Amino acid sequence: MQNDHTYDAIVVGSGMTGGWAAKELTEKGLKTLVLERGRDVKHVQDYPTAQKPPWQFEHRGHLTKDEKDQYHIQHTKYNFDASSKHFFVNDKEHPYVQEKPFWWFRGYQTGGRSLLWGRGAYRFSDLEFEANLKDGVGVDWPIRYKDISRWYDYVEEFIGVAGSKENIWQFPDGKFLPPFELNAGEKVVKERLEAHYPDRKLIPNRVAHITQAKPGQFKGRGPCQSRNMCHRGCPYGAFFSSNSSTLPAAYDTGNLTLQSHALVESVIYDDQKDRVTGVRVIDSETRETTEYFAKVIFLCASTLPSTAILLNSKTPRFSDGLANSSGVLGHYLMDHHGGISGSGILEGYEDRVYSGSRPAMVAIPRFRNIASQEMDFLRGYGVWGGASRVKLNTSQVGIGPDLKEKMNKYGPWSMTLGCQSETLPNFDNKVTIDEDNRDAHGMPMLKISAAYGDNERRMRVDIKEQIGEMLEVMGLKNISVNESEPIFGNTVHEMGTARMGRDPKTSVLNAFNQCHDVPNLFVTDGSCMTSSGNVSTSLTYMALTARAVDYAVREMQKGNI
Amino acid sequence: MKRRQALKKSGWIGASAIFGPGFMMALQGCASDSVLTDELLVFNPAQFALTQAIADTILPRTESPSATDVHVPEFMDLLLRDVFSNEAKEHLLKGLDQFDLDCKSVAGKSFAKLDAAERHDYLGPLDQKVMSARYPDKIPFYYTFKKLCLGIYYSTEEGIKQNLKYNPIPGSYQGDIALSDDGIIEVGNEM
Numbered sequence: 121m122q123n124d125h126t127y128d129a130i131v132v133g134s135g136m137t138g139g140w141a142a143k144e145l146t147e148k149g150l151k152t153l154v155l156e157r158g159r160d161v162k163h164v165q166d167y168p169t170a171q172k173p174p175w176q177f178e179h180r181g182h183l184t185k186d187e188k189d190q191y192h193i194q195h196t197k198y199n200f201d202a203s204s205k206h207f208f209v210n211d212k213e214h215p216y217v218q219e220k221p222f223w224w225f226r227g228y229q230t231g232g233r234s235l236l237w238g239r240g241a242y243r244f245s246d247l248e249f250e251a252n253l254k255d256g257v258g259v260d261w262p263i264r265y266k267d268i269s270r271w272y273d274y275v276e277e278f279i280g281v282a283g284s285k286e287n288i289w290q291f292p293d294g295k296f297l298p299p300f301e302l303n304a305g306e307k308v309v310k311e312r313l314e315a316h317y318p319d320r321k322l323i324p325n326r327v328a329h330i331t332q333a334k335p336g337q338f339k340g341r342g343p344c345q346s347r348n349m350c351h352r353g354c355p356y357g358a359f360f361s362s363n364s365s366t367l368p369a370a371y372d373t374g375n376l377t378l379q380s381h382a383l384v385e386s387v388i389y390d391d392q393k394d395r396v397t398g399v400r401v402i403d404s405e406t407r408e409t410t411e412y413f414a415k416v417i418f419l420c421a422s423t424l425p426s427t428a429i430l431l432n433s434k435t436p437r438f439s440d441g442l443a444n445s446s447g448v449l450g451h452y453l454m455d456h457h458g459g460i461s462g463s464g465i466l467e468g469y470e471d472r473v474y475s476g477s478r479p480a481m482v483a484i485p486r487f488r489n490i491a492s493q494e495m496d497f498l499r500g501y502g503v504w505g506g507a508s509r510v511k512l513n514t515s516q517v518g519i520g521p522d523l524k525e526k527m528n529k530y531g532p533w534s535m536t537l538g539c540q541s542e543t544l545p546n547f548d549n550k551v552t553i554d555e556d557n558r559d560a561h562g563m564p565m566l567k568i569s570a571a572y573g574d575n576e577r578r579m580r581v582d583i584k585e586q587i588g589e590m591l592e593v594m595g596l597k598n599i600s601v602n603e604s605e606p607i608f609g610n611t612v613h614e615m616g617t618a619r620m621g622r623d624p625k626t627s628v629l630n631a632f633n634q635c636h637d638v639p640n641l642f643v644t645d646g647s648c649m650t651s652s653g654n655v656s657t658s659l660t661y662m663a664l665t666a667r668a669v670d671y672a673v674r675e676m677q678k679g680n681i
Numbered sequence: 682m683k684r685r686q687a688l689k690k691s692g693w694i695g696a697s698a699i700f701g702p703g704f705m706m707a708l709q710g711c712a713s714d715s716v717l718t719d720e721l722l723v724f725n726p727a728q729f730a731l732t733q734a735i736a737d738t739i740l741p742r743t744e745s746p747s748a749t750d751v752h753v754p755e756f757m758d759l760l761l762r763d764v765f766s767n768e769a770k771e772h773l774l775k776g777l778d779q780f781d782l783d784c785k786s787v788a789g790k791s792f793a794k795l796d797a798a799e800r801h802d803y804l805g806p807l808d809q810k811v812m813s814a815r816y817p818d819k820i821p822f823y824y825t826f827k828k829l830c831l832g833i834y835y836s837t838e839e840g841i842k843q844n845l846k847y848n849p850i851p852g853s854y855q856g857d858i859a860l861s862d863d864g865i866i867e868v869g870n871e872m
Contacts (some may be wrong), residue, residue, distance in 0.1 A: 174868065180833075180836045180872060182760055283850060472858070473858060473860045474857065476854040478869055511866050517808060519804055522806075529866065
């Protein structure tokens with residue numbers, strides 16, 4: 121064992137959860153190696169497009185045929201364009217096998233997808249943590265809200281979450297900074313919606329943005345400037361990313377080493393000690409293989425890669441993948457489903473407007489199956505949306521000076537609604553590794569097979585009806601509601617393939633994200649999810665990560681790890 | 682203005698000023714030969730002249746620049762090469778040719794040969810008819826052309842700065858304020 125390759129802890133991945141693991145481990149005094157498969161991206165200095173106006177891009181907002189070809193999946197995401205494409209993988213260079221349609225969105229760089237996320241930051245409630253137990257689909261979560269709430273507090277206070285206190289049981293309040301205010305149009309439709317439905321509220325969305333900062337509070341990060349260009353990297357550090365927040369904190373301790381271009385091939389397991397001892401790494405540029413060693417290992421590579429690393433780490437004891445005595449590793453893959461949206465025109469109120477481009481929507485938290493099972497589907501969905509003034513309507517009638525005058529002025533208020541919905545855990549939705557198909561690094565490709573089921577389909581009927589009904593209740597005109605077939609992966613909330621549970625026979629991880637089978641191996645990214653809920657999951661991953669590190673270090677101090 | 686100058690103006694001069702020589706090199710690398718050519722890329726000269734004529738009838742010079750002042754036709758030419766599928770490109774080019782044939786049969790000469798008032802009189806009713814309808818399937822040439830023309834115009838520096846309130850760093854979001862008397866749109870650097 122070489123000394124310079126030995127650390128107290130290894131963290132695989134530098135994104136949303138890798139950054140948190142790094143921060144917590146280093147702040148607790150552990151010499152920590154973070155392995156990132158992609159290139160290094162330094163906060164601010166590696167955001168080359170952050171201040172560029174549209175006319176400085178060769179094709180401005182248009183995607184070229186070549187970009188659509190190289191990034192044939194990535195380019196379909198709303199925040200992919202010439203200003204952000206350097207934070208997405210080139211699909212041609214990073215193939216995988218779709219046994220059924222699965223769109224996999226990825227960013228291989230320091231910070232991973234924390235540079236690209238939608239920034240929605242929500243707490244799970246006991247509606248989520250008890251869901252599997254109550255309706256019997258999936259195994260019971262090994263934790264409840266009381267186990268995680270103080271970790272939500274802890275994470276929120278560090279990352280900065282803008283939001284409003286609403287006292288909605290199934291949508292727990294947090295430690296909020298001031299919310300992004302509702303605009304004039306939203307205030308009108310909120311009043312109409314809430315007057316009609318006693319069980320629904322339209323509230324400012326909860327997002328990981330700094331809206332107000334006391335001096336020194338967020339260490340060099342400042343308030344949002346309302347440019348809505350988050351996906352280019354924020355030069356103000358206003359939204360939370362690993363790059364702006366957790367990694368700088370980890371560097372500050374002097375205990376962090378971050379290795380770029382370090383693709384983890386497998387985890388090294390010692391049969392005698394019944395512990396993992398390190399990882400085998402391929403340099404993605406030189407193809408050289410190196411081994412690194414540590415007392416504890418955190419897999420934070422994001423759901424599919426962390427699971428693939430375990431599947432690829434076969435030993436005599438674990439012939440189907442490391443820590444997989446249960447046989448569920450790779451199974452129960454979930455993603456939220458969306459793709460139903462609607463819009464309409466709010467007449468009047470044209471003397472009111474807003475200033476700035478708000479990087480946040482409004483939310484109508486879940487209202488189905490709350491107190492009891494009342495619908496013909498299990499679980500539920502939330503609705504998100506927003507009002508804005510129509511700008512630069514290029515389909516309007518007119519030519520000449522009159523058209524220019526019309527073009528330059530604000531149009532009416534338009535209100536849109538969309539959904540994000542829960543997907544049930546299903547054994548058949550899975551990721552495996554395909555030994556016969558290997559990528560440029562000689563790694564087996566991931567083979568993904570997942571589809572939505574009857575429960576999701578029944579839920580979608582209700583979503584479509586309710587979006588239409590709520591637009592009516594809001595008093596809108598020219599209402600249209602659209603539905604597109606949901607594609608697994610498209611919500612970019614893939615999760616669940618190394619789930620937490622109470623029973624080692626039916627789950628991979630325990631209540632502290634520790635592998636049942638291997639005590640010094642932790643998985644804290646989306647793989648750990650036992651059910652999906654309907655809200656975006658990053659805040660939960662971050663809270664679980666901080667909680668798992670706290671537990672791991674205590675166990676190390678006790679000599680159990 | 683020649684094509685090279687046009688693209689310089691709208692493209693990489695500003696970038697180098699902001700980001701320095703390193704970034705300048707990167708941008709030249711990816712900008713490829715479109716920056717270096719004075720030639721039309723896809724349009725033939727007649728199509729280019731026709732595009733200029735239609736674009737300037739939609740967006741004439743007023744106190745703000747016209748479509749050709751900010752090189753909308755040159756940029757459309759670039760999009761035809763790099764962005765449009767072959768099918769979409771053919772649709773637009775054939776549409777342009779047909780547009781002119783129609784103009785000749787109705788007005789007696791090519792659209793580009795009409796004077797400004799005649800162009801306005803010819804295009805006005807056509808615009809009214811095409812833009813009033815909605816197209817679930819097949820979109821007519823003029824509908825595509827006009828949307829493209831307006832979209833490009835309002836992505837240029839002068840198209841934005843001379844028409845709208847350009848505010849790249851708005852500061853804290855204000856959700857409910859009185860509309861200014863002129864009612865002019867505020868925009869930033871979003872694409």
